[in-house]
Amino acid sequence: MNIQTFSLNHIDVLVDNLCSGGWRFTGIYGHPEDEQKLKTGALLEHLNRKLNLPWVCGGDFHLMLTSNEKQGGNGFNINEAEILRKATNTCNFIDLGYLGHHYTWTNNRGGDENMQERLDRFFAT
Numbered sequence: 001m002n003i004q005t006f007s008l009n010h011i012d013v014l015v016d017n018l019c020s021g022g023w024r025f026t027g028i029y030g031h032p033e034d035e036q037k038l039k040t041g042a043l044l045e046h047l048n049r050k051l052n053l054p055w056v057c058g059g060d061f062h063l064m065l066t067s068n069e070k071q072g073g074n075g076f077n078i079n080e081a082e083i084l085r086k087a088t089n090t091c092n093f094i095d096l097g098y099l100g101h102h103y104t105w106t107n108n109r110g111g112d113e114n115m116q117e118r119l120d121r122f123f124a125t
Contacts, residue, residue, distance in 0.1 A: 001016070009031060012025075012047055014051065024054065025055075026057040027058065028060070030059070030062035031062060037063060040061060040063060040084075045087055058096075058122030061120070061121065062119055063084040064076070064081055064117060065081055065084055066081065069103070070117050071103065071114075072115040073115035091125070094123060094124055095121060095122075096121075096122040098121070102116075102118065103117055105120070
């Protein structure tokens with residue numbers, strides 16, 4: 001593995017494979033602050049221009065794609081979803097899905113104060 005770039009919000013590595021010519025993995029920790037979430041989409045779009053290899057990208061994006069990925073709390077924010085939708089379209093990502101609990105994050109509060117969201121995911125080209 002060769003680290004290509006990294007920051008507090010990502011690590012992008014080239015995985016050499018003599019048989020297939022290599023592939024790429026990017027680990028993401030999206031900006032959790034509402035006013036910074038555009039930077040997560042911009043980072044993905046920037047990384048998309050770097051290498052043209054098979055690509056797996058995963059982590060905590062702090063963004064959701066659809067309203068059924070949120071339960072409780074404030075309403076679903078369609079503008080935030082558009083950030084991730086645009087980036088995944090630009091990168092030609094396919095959501096790899098997952099097994100397990102429908103939501104990947106909770107605020108661990110009870111009753112009406114409980115909020116759950118799917119913030120963690122993996123994509124591939």
